[in-house]
Amino acid sequence: MENLDIENIEKYYDQAIEIGMNYGPKLVLAILTLIIGLWIIKAITKGAGKAMEKADVEVTLRGFLQSMIGIILKVLLLISVASMVGIATTSFIAILGAAGLAVGLALQGSLQNFAGGVVILLFKPFKAGDVIDAQGYIGSVSQIQIFNTILKTPDNQVIIIPNGALSNGSIKNITAEPTRRLDLKFGIGYNDDILFAKSILRNMLESDERVLKDKDVEVYVAEHADSAVILLARAWVDASNYWPLHFDMMEQVKLSFDKEGISIPFPQRDVHLINETSA
Numbered sequence: 001m002e003n004l005d006i007e008n009i010e011k012y013y014d015q016a017i018e019i020g021m022n023y024g025p026k027l028v029l030a031i032l033t034l035i036i037g038l039w040i041i042k043a044i045t046k047g048a049g050k051a052m053e054k055a056d057v058e059v060t061l062r063g064f065l066q067s068m069i070g071i072i073l074k075v076l077l078l079i080s081v082a083s084m085v086g087i088a089t090t091s092f093i094a095i096l097g098a099a100g101l102a103v104g105l106a107l108q109g110s111l112q113n114f115a116g117g118v119v120i121l122l123f124k125p126f127k128a129g130d131v132i133d134a135q136g137y138i139g140s141v142s143q144i145q146i147f148n149t150i151l152k153t154p155d156n157q158v159i160i161i162p163n164g165a166l167s168n169g170s171i172k173n174i175t176a177e178p179t180r181r182l183d184l185k186f187g188i189g190y191n192d193d194i195l196f197a198k199s200i201l202r203n204m205l206e207s208d209e210r211v212l213k214d215k216d217v218e219v220y221v222a223e224h225a226d227s228a229v230i231l232l233a234r235a236w237v238d239a240s241n242y243w244p245l246h247f248d249m250m251e252q253v254k255l256s257f258d259k260e261g262i263s264i265p266f267p268q269r270d271v272h273l274i275n276e277t278s279a
Contacts, residue, residue, distance in 0.1 A: 030084040037077040045070045113147040116163030120144060126173045133172035135161050179212065180242045182235050184249055187228030189263040194221060194229060197262050201233045204252060210241040227267045 045066050052062045121144060126132050130141050132151070137159045139151030149166055151159040188197045198219045205217045215236040222232035237245055257264055 030081045033084060034077065034081050037081070038074070041070060041073045041077065044073065112164035113162045116165070116167035117144070117146040117148075119167045120149065120163055125171050126176070130176065131174040133174060134166055135169055137161065138174075175239050178239055179236055180239050182237050182242060182245060182249075184233045184246070184253075185222060186231050186233070186253055186257075187225065187264055188231060188257070189265045190229060192229075192262045194231075196260070197231060197257070200256055200260060200262070201231060201253065204249070204256065205233060205235045208245065208248075210237055210245050212236045212238070228265045 048069055049062060049066050052065065120126075126141055128141050128144060131139065132141060137151055137153065139153040139157075139159055141149060142152045142158070143150040145163075147163060149161050149163055151161065153159060184201075186197075186201070188194070198221075201219050202217055205211050211217065212235075218232075218234040220232045220234075221229060223230035233249075235245075254264065
């Protein structure tokens with residue numbers, strides 16, 4: 001009985017030595033690879049964060065991308081370490097791929113919005129505070145989130161636009177430039193003095209302090225319309241003064257034209273009645 005126990009102990013001892021000889025170096029190498037790999041991944045994510053900070057990437061997107069880079073690299077590292085110690089990883093990779101495909105199909109719309117948010121935050125077609133015209137809405141950008149962009153309209157309504165549609169559609173950034181050209185159209189009667197009307201418009205714009213002095217005020221005859229001669233006045237202003245000056249000119253030009261006897265005609269037609277008498 002004692003001889004049998006000694007034989008079993010020797011057998012297990014020999015098996016343990018054999019396993020240690022076969023898997024010990026692999027296990028040590030795998031542990032070293034894991035430790036060194038985690039250190040490298042930490043350095044990579046930290047370096048990516050600094051690079052994105054230098055590139056002025058949005059803070060929200062920067063943190064998200066750093067986390068994604070770290071997770072992906074750690075998964076690849078664990079798969080590599082598992083294969084080093086002899087664990088079959090083919091089935092594991094297949095399961096991960098199938099799970100990723102299923103999640104992707106289930107979250108197709110959300111992933112599209114996420115991708116759109118990444119594009120917007122990276123390429124910055126607009127930023128918070130800009131006034132944009134997109135997807136049929138005009139408003140000031142309140143927030144740029146990962147999945148949605150939030151606008152506030154001039155009458156203080158909140159509009160939430162999915163980033164997928166926003167990144168794939170046309171966007172007009174109204175306040176991207178510090179200055180804007182103000183175009184104003186006014187109609188005068190065909191019997192009025194065109195040169196006099198043009199001089200009134202020019203003097204009014206040139207005397208307004210909100211009009212930029214480094215660019216000339218321009219006044220043209222733009223069109224011979226059905227009921228009026230259309231005058232086009234152009235001036236450059238700071239973007240913040242665009243609408244205040246626009247509305248002031250609409251009022252002041254009407255008052256000045258009335259004072260100077262220049263008409264602003266409404267649409268009208270001449271009707272000629274022909275009286276045909278029977279023979």
